[in-house]
Amino acid sequence: MAAARAGVPERGELPKYFQVKQKIDAVLDELGQGTPLPTEREFAERFGVSRMTVRQAIRELRLEGRVQRSGRSTVAAGPKLVQPLILASYTEGLRRQGRRPGRELVVFEQLAADEALAAGLRVEPGAPVFHLERLLFADDERVGLESTYLSAARFPALATDFDPRTSLYAYLRGLGVVLADADERIETVLASPREVQLVGTSPALPMLLLNRVTRDRDGLPVEHVRSLYRGDRFSFTAHLTAEES
Known part of the structure; x- marks a missing residue:
């Protein structure tokens, strides 16, 4: 149960995109509202993953309202x-x-x-x-x-x-x-x-x-x-x- 509460399935490890999502979420806590995020390439190099994995993580954060599009950039969203x-x-x-x-x-x-x-x-x-x-x-x-x-x-x-x-x-x-x-x-x-x-x-x-x-x-x-x-x-x-x- 503790693993499930932490987002970890009872059997197996966290999906890679979810691990990246948690790391980007921590970055968002340090950014002010409207601040552009680092690029997918920068995140991929920082976390040692593919850009596709970063893209999936950011897509979920957008659905949750943590980030949003502003012009051609993805920026930190304000509180709901x-x-x-x-x-x-x-x-x-x-x-x-x-x-x-x-x-x-x-x-x-x-x-x-x-x-x-x-x-x-x-x-x-x-x-x-x-x-x-x-x-x-x-x-x-x-x-x-x-x-x-x-x-x-x-x-x-x-x-x-x-x-x-x-x-x-x-x-x-x-x-x-x-x-x-x-x-x-x-x-x-x-x-x-x-x-x-x-x-x-x-x-x-x-x-x-x-x-x-x-x-x-x-x-x-x-x-x-x-x-x-x-x-x-x-x-x-x-x-x-x-x-x-």
Whole structure:
């Protein structure tokens, strides 16, 4: 068990690329955020391995968010953004971490709700629904893509009164809407070609997909949100309590 906890299989030795990965990880601890890594050739000579072995090690470190591409260089990445799983906006969550949130509008349209969306928002199939799609930024870095659906009948002035660069939750509070609870599902996915282009990530990079239906204090659905976050830049936390038996 001790060997397994250290990353060593119960039988056999650590793969060579994994040993190199651990050594590069130690180098990263000494580098500041945004500092370019030594080249693959330099790492290969330092550790006495092939460049292919170094490349595999760096590929895994990138998937884990320890390094990232910057132009033609691979640089040390900063710490992941930590979002608590609470009923709060993306804007509020980033500001708590001293980061600067940002949003860029991609799509703002009115469409007819299909059966699944209608069921989630408790409207009739075909009812008008606003779809708001926005890129998410943290300190000018693209980190996610968010699609929000709301009933057009309930929020008819959304298209004219809401600034999509700002917090939707703050806008809803201004209308007197009190958010009370939500159901949220989290899974890992690969981004579609369109999402890869918008977020500016690699098609091989795992993404965190969150689907949320938020309700007000009367139990009425307010929004259905599909949020896609870069797996190398985000982690989520939750406070758990014991269920009474």
